[in-house]
Amino acid sequence: MEFSSHYKGLEQDIKDLVISTFTDSEGSDEGELIGELVLNLLSDTAPDDIQVFLARAGDELVGAAVFTRLTYPDDPRVVFLLSPMAVATRWQGKAVGQRLLTHALDSLREGGVDVAITYGDPAFYGKVGFKPLSQSIARPPLPLSQPEGWIGQSLTKEPLAALSGTSICVAALNDPSFW
Numbered sequence: 001m002e003f004s005s006h007y008k009g010l011e012q013d014i015k016d017l018v019i020s021t022f023t024d025s026e027g028s029d030e031g032e033l034i035g036e037l038v039l040n041l042l043s044d045t046a047p048d049d050i051q052v053f054l055a056r057a058g059d060e061l062v063g064a065a066v067f068t069r070l071t072y073p074d075d076p077r078v079v080f081l082l083s084p085m086a087v088a089t090r091w092q093g094k095a096v097g098q099r100l101l102t103h104a105l106d107s108l109r110e111g112g113v114d115v116a117i118t119y120g121d122p123a124f125y126g127k128v129g130f131k132p133l134s135q136s137i138a139r140p141p142l143p144l145s146q147p148e149g150w151i152g153q154s155l156t157k158e159p160l161a162a163l164s165g166t167s168i169c170v171a172a173l174n175d176p177s178f179w
Contacts, residue, residue, distance in 0.1 A: 001062075010054070014066075038064075061088075067081065067082050067108065068081055070169055083119060085120070114156050117138055117150070
């Protein structure tokens, strides 16, 4: 398994992986919705506001984790939001996602990111250190349809203290259908 953060020129491959994975797990409408989201994130987000981590097995793209800046204007900490993440269906259950996320979180930590947040399955993401967040600790940018999926972790040696103020996500995620 090889990990990289080089995604330029691979946007369509990443979109195809996301569509396939989300279609298999959530249905074709969700697959198309999240596929368009990832393409918009990859093409429209400022380079300083996005970090993409890929997993490959030989020439095959088997996993992708997209992190974008989540800005808390009243807080000096650097926060990134994981959304979306996909592991090819036939590679699920083989620790690809955990290994990819461990690599990604280490890279973010080394790059000076203070906090990682996601909106997903607490059981899965808990395997790599994500814990439930109350909205008083980290306000989401839009109302959550499933607040139990709002999870995060400190990437520093300090425990996660409340983030000050409201949050602003990148433009592609600023849509209630994703929350």
